[in-house]
Amino acid sequence: MGRFPKTYKPIQGKTYTLFGAGDSTLSYYQTIEQLAETILERYNDLNFIRHTIQSYSGKKRLLKRIAEQPDDSIPIPFILNKISGILDQYTLNVEAHLKSLPLLKIGDSGLKTTRL
Numbered sequence: 001m002g003r004f005p006k007t008y009k010p011i012q013g014k015t016y017t018l019f020g021a022g023d024s025t026l027s028y029y030q031t032i033e034q035l036a037e038t039i040l041e042r043y044n045d046l047n048f049i050r051h052t053i054q055s056y057s058g059k060k061r062l063l064k065r066i067a068e069q070p071d072d073s074i075p076i077p078f079i080l081n082k083i084s085g086i087l088d089q090y091t092l093n094v095e096a097h098l099k100s101l102p103l104l105k106i107g108d109s110g111l112k113t114t115r116l
Contacts, residue, residue, distance in 0.1 A: 015097045020089040028090055038082055043075055052076060 010019035018025040043049050052075045056063055063080065072078040 012093070015094045016091045017093075018090060031086060035082055035086065039079055042078060049075065049079075053079065 010023050011017060012019070018028040020027055039049055040046065056066075056076050063076070066076050067080045067084070069077055070081070072081055
């Protein structure tokens with residue numbers, strides 16, 4: 001028998017969990033794999049996809065506007081459209097976390113996040 005138990009108790013963080021509604025992280029990683037495959041099918045260049053996501057990652061207001069547009073002909077709206085709703089089960093506590101932040105912490109970009 002190994003050092004670590006074969007089963008483990010799901011962990012719920014303040015903002016996210018990799019367990020979703022299940023008792024394993026397998027579903028999360030399968031979901032990420034499926035999303036990555038879908039995006040790579042459309043835009044066959046991993047470096048282009050990575051660079052595009054990184055260049056938009058700090059532009060939350062712009063991302064919100066882009067997410068409201070149904071234009072799937074360019075990468076960011078396509079990616080946002082594909083992940084929208086699918087990853088929600090893993091980020092159930094984001095809004096509650098934001099509401100619980102003290103006033104002095106609200107402006108800290110390292111602590112503040114949204115589901116978009």
